[in-house]
Amino acid sequence: xxxxxxxxxxxxxxxxxxxxxxxxxxxxxxxxxxxxxxxxxxxxxxxxxxxxxxxxxxxxxxxxxxxxxxxxxxxxxxxxxxxxxxxxxxxxxxxxxxxxxxxxxxxxxxxxxxxxxxxxxxxxxxxxxxxxxxxxxxxxxxxxxxxxxxxxxxxxxxxxxxxxxxxxxxxxxxxxxxxxxxxxxxxxxxxxxxxxxxxxxxxxxxxxxxxxxxxxxxxxxxxxxxxxxxxxxxxxxxxxxxxxxxxxxxxxxxxxx
Amino acid sequence: xxxxxxxxxxxxxxxxxxxxxxxxxxxxxxxxxxxxxxxxxxxxxxxxxxxxxxxxxxxxxxxxxxxxxxxxxxxxxxxxxxxxxxxxxxxxxxxxxxxxxxxxxxxxxxxxxxxxxxxxxxxxxxxxxxxxxxxxxxxxxxxxxxxxxxxxxxxxxxxxxxxxxxxxxxxxxxxxxxxxxxxxxxxxxxxxxxxxxxxxxxxxxxxxxxxxxxxxxxxxxxxxxxxxxxxxxxxxxxxxxxxxxxxxxxxxxxxxxxxxxxxxxxxxxxxxxxxxxxxxxxxxxxxxxxxxxxxxxxxxxxxxxxxxxxxxxxxxxxxxxxxxxxxxxxxxxxxxxxxxxxxxxxxxxxxxxxxxxxxxxxxxxxxxxxxxxxxxxxxxxxxxxxxxxxxxxxxxxxxxxxxxxxxxxxxxxxxxxxxxxxxxxxxxxxxxxxxxxxxxxxxxxxxxxxxxxxxxxxxxxxxxxxxxxxxxxxxxxxxxxxxxxxxxxxxxxxxxxxxxxxxxxxxxxxxxxxxxxxxxxxxxxxxxxxxxxxxxxxxxxxxxxxxxxxxxxxxxxxxxxxxxxxxxxxxxxxxxxxxxxxxxxxxxxxxxxxxxxxxxxxxxxxxxxxxxxxxxxxxxxxxx
Numbered sequence: 001x002x003x004x005x006x007x008x009x010x011x012x013x014x015x016x017x018x019x020x021x022x023x024x025x026x027x028x029x030x031x032x033x034x035x036x037x038x039x040x041x042x043x044x045x046x047x048x049x050x051x052x053x054x055x056x057x058x059x060x061x062x063x064x065x066x067x068x069x070x071x072x073x074x075x076x077x078x079x080x081x082x083x084x085x086x087x088x089x090x091x092x093x094x095x096x097x098x099x100x101x102x103x104x105x106x107x108x109x110x111x112x113x114x115x116x117x118x119x120x121x122x123x124x125x126x127x128x129x130x131x132x133x134x135x136x137x138x139x140x141x142x143x144x145x146x147x148x149x150x151x152x153x154x155x156x157x158x159x160x161x162x163x164x165x166x167x168x169x170x171x172x173x174x175x176x177x178x179x180x181x182x183x184x185x186x187x188x189x190x191x192x193x194x195x196x197x198x199x200x201x202x203x204x205x206x207x208x209x210x211x212x213x214x215x216x217x218x219x220x221x222x223x224x225x226x227x228x229x230x231x232x233x234x235x236x237x238x239x240x241x242x243x244x245x246x247x248x249x250x251x252x253x254x255x256x257x
Numbered sequence: 258x259x260x261x262x263x264x265x266x267x268x269x270x271x272x273x274x275x276x277x278x279x280x281x282x283x284x285x286x287x288x289x290x291x292x293x294x295x296x297x298x299x300x301x302x303x304x305x306x307x308x309x310x311x312x313x314x315x316x317x318x319x320x321x322x323x324x325x326x327x328x329x330x331x332x333x334x335x336x337x338x339x340x341x342x343x344x345x346x347x348x349x350x351x352x353x354x355x356x357x358x359x360x361x362x363x364x365x366x367x368x369x370x371x372x373x374x375x376x377x378x379x380x381x382x383x384x385x386x387x388x389x390x391x392x393x394x395x396x397x398x399x400x401x402x403x404x405x406x407x408x409x410x411x412x413x414x415x416x417x418x419x420x421x422x423x424x425x426x427x428x429x430x431x432x433x434x435x436x437x438x439x440x441x442x443x444x445x446x447x448x449x450x451x452x453x454x455x456x457x458x459x460x461x462x463x464x465x466x467x468x469x470x471x472x473x474x475x476x477x478x479x480x481x482x483x484x485x486x487x488x489x490x491x492x493x494x495x496x497x498x499x500x501x502x503x504x505x506x507x508x509x510x511x512x513x514x515x516x517x518x519x520x521x522x523x524x525x526x527x528x529x530x531x532x533x534x535x536x537x538x539x540x541x542x543x544x545x546x547x548x549x550x551x552x553x554x555x556x557x558x559x560x561x562x563x564x565x566x567x568x569x570x571x572x573x574x575x576x577x578x579x580x581x582x583x584x585x586x587x588x589x590x591x592x593x594x595x596x597x598x599x600x601x602x603x604x605x606x607x608x609x610x611x612x613x614x615x616x617x618x619x620x621x622x623x624x625x626x627x628x629x630x631x632x633x634x635x636x637x638x639x640x641x642x643x644x645x646x647x648x649x650x651x652x653x654x655x656x657x658x659x660x661x662x663x664x665x666x667x668x669x670x671x672x673x674x675x676x677x678x679x680x681x682x683x684x685x686x687x688x689x690x691x692x693x694x695x696x697x698x699x700x701x702x703x704x705x706x707x708x709x710x711x712x713x714x715x716x717x718x719x720x721x722x723x724x725x726x727x728x729x730x731x732x733x734x735x736x737x738x739x740x741x742x743x744x745x746x747x748x749x750x751x752x753x754x755x756x757x758x759x760x761x762x763x764x765x766x767x768x769x770x771x772x773x774x775x776x777x778x779x780x781x782x783x784x785x786x787x788x789x790x791x792x793x794x795x796x797x798x799x800x801x802x803x804x805x806x807x808x809x810x811x812x813x814x815x816x817x818x819x820x821x822x823x824x825x826x827x828x829x830x831x832x833x834x835x836x837x838x839x840x841x842x843x844x845x846x847x848x849x850x851x852x853x854x855x856x857x858x859x860x861x862x863x864x865x866x867x868x869x870x871x872x873x874x875x876x877x878x879x880x881x
Binding site: 059060062072077079081082083086087088089090094121123126127128 | 551591
């Protein structure tokens with residue numbers, strides 16, 4: 001609900017460093033929610049009130065989250081007069097959560113199950129503030145690989161050149177085919193690209209595969225075919241592949257076969 | 258005229274001035290001899306409690322404690338307490354005065370002032386700040402908190418004594434609660450009350466306070482003569498009683514945390530509840546260590562009472578040392594009620610639906626020392642008693658199994674013999690041996706038992722088989738009538754004897770048993786039915802095995818009899834039957850006899866068994 005700022009929707013990828021979280025302002029009609037993108041397998045840092053300093057008359061800081069059934073569950077409580085926080089979670093979060101000095105929630109070994117809303121509740125003096133944060137967990141795909149490579153391409157014949165696979169990504173990667181660095185665009189006749197995305201139900205990660213059917217021409221001898229997996233975190237390029245192009249000669253070549 | 262007035266005025270002025278000079282001179286003298294004499298005299302100020310007071314003296318414009326000599330201190334304190342009608346001195350607070358201080362002594366007490374004191378310089382004087390007289394001293398003994406317990410008063414020489422509960426009511430108790438700063442009285446306890454009885458003296462009886470008195474001695478009461486024993490010691494629970502309890506759990510060591518104040522129990526916000534607090538409460542309740550204090554599913558809800566919030570430090574050992582807040586609704590927003598399971602709790606607590614959550618229910622008990630918030634497990638360690646019980650049960654089971662096996666073995670043999678008997682009703686006893694041999698041979702033919710040792714076991718097998726099948730049992734019963742009982746007894750004796758012979762050697766018995774068990778499996782009888790066999794024999798087996806000089810084989814036979822009855826009877830009946838005849842080996846034989854009679858509940862006569870025993874003893878050797 002509400003508006004989404006354009007900055008979040010399509011993040012350009014190429015050279016973004018991996019370690020930072022990405023902040024987006026998601027303007028809703030009722031309240032502003034901060035969105036945080038964490039990295040799969042890494043520790044997700046969920047800031048409390050954007051990392052604002054703690055109030056002087058802080059009583060306690062509590063982190064809670066929206067559970068799968070829609071109800072709220074407690075994660076931990078950090079009382080101002082105590083050193084250690086008290087873990088309140090009873091499920092998978094029990095061993096994974098902790099609170100940082102600046103009240104940020106630290107979730108270890110982030111995975112797609114952590115894509116939910118976490119709320120930081122701050123009680124100080126006679127006030128109570130809640131700061132919800134939406135968490136997304138992204139993972140760049142494994143380096144794309146071209147499989148099922150054609151043994152040889154035949155001149156002017158539509159053959160399956162190969163299947164490019166970019167595995168285990170979130171969100172799913174987009175595969176693009178390049179020949180000699182130039183994007184191949186499917187036209188339904190000489191170039192046919194068949195993409196598909198499959199999600200692993202246990203991890204929630206998506207594997208994108210793309211099959212390329214290509215009609216070779218004489219000039220394609222020695223051409224380098226690559227597929228790239230485009231992802232908001234990073235775009236990865238596969239190793240280039242060249243194919244033998246088998247030409248059909250109408251007349252025997254000079255000097256015999 | 259004017260001149261006269263002028264002179265008069267001048268004179269008055271002069272006299273005034275003289276007077277002023279005089280007084281200032283006195284003052285000067287006073288200040289000069291400040292060390293010798295104080296400007297003001299000590300006052301006695303009473304506290305809000307009637308019988309505790311403080312001596313104060315003005316020094317450098319501040320009221321401070323009064324310095325007395327060491328000897329005079331006790332004397333004056335006692336005197337003043339007496340003058341106030343508060344008995345003697347219970348306690349006084351004092352600090353040592355610096356050496357060479359000016360100390361007061363030999364004062365005269367008059368209406369809250371000490372007058373005409375002598376000033377001396379001594380080394381070890383004492384600066385008295387407060388004095389509590391005897392009558393003001395009161396305490397509540399043997400309650401879990403200072404605001405609840407048995408009422409005790411103090412008297413010099415006799416120390417702490419109790420109060421009798423005759424006429425002891427809330428008004429009287431209010432006085433005590435007010436004295437202790439514990440609010441007002443919630444309830445009084447009398448004879449048979451919650452607090453244990455005291456000893457030594459009983460000071461007061463038949464109190465009739467208005468509730469406004471400063472201490473119980475000021476109430477009309479009977480002091481000297483009373484008709485009370487310590488069973489009737491009075492007690493009270495005051496409103497400010499600080500108590501904590503755990504409710505809703507399987508015992509007092511687990512449940513929702515509830516805090517008592519002013520007669521009602523409130524709950525604790527779980528936001529403030531942590532390891533430190535849990536440890537405090539568990540130790541306060543004497544329930545060991547905290548086993549679980551967070552993540553209860555389903556969570557506990559607050560009562561309609563007060564919402565308590567505690568700020569405890571790790572240095573605190575008792576919950577009452579923590580900073581306590583009541584009804585901080587903002588802090589307790591969407592919090593649940595704190596709850597606790599201590600290691601001393603013996604049972605399961607609440608069903609936990611979350612799979613990952615600590616499930617007190619489903620797990621077997623784990624060692625308490627490894628338990629933590631994230632640990633699942635049953636909150637008690639295996640006590641010695643439990644281990645003893647388990648081992649005894651195991652032994653019993655083994656004995657049962659052994660007995661039943663033997664029983665079945667014998668029974669099978671007997672069954673065959675019985676069938677033989679039935680076929681040849683009038684067969685004279687001298688042919689018994691033959692019969693046995695015949696039956697044995699028959700058995701041999703029918704069953705495939707290779708060794709002689711196993712021969713006796715064959716009838717047993719058959720017996721078991723038939724015993725399992727209730728219809729066959731019934732037919733057996735029908736075939737026999739009482740007239741043949743004695744004959745049957747004899748045969749059974751002989752059977753038993755022979756059996757006994759063969760199996761006197763425990764090793765042999767073991768092997769017989771082994772073969773037995775193997776062959777049992779080959780029958781159609783289900784394992785459950787043979788177990789039924791065993792169950793019955795359990796009690797008696799133990800009795801019989803443990804009794805001296807018993808032929809261990811006898812009981813199984815008897816029990817077989819019982820087992821035989823079992824399929825057609827209520828197991829309870831059979832058990833009682835067992836019990837009825839479990840007195841000794843003779844009992845077993847009688848049961849065996851009952852095997853053949855339609856009435857299994859026929860009470861046994863000891864005589865039969867004795868005969869059997871004698872028979873056995875006198876005829877130990879009988880071959881097959």
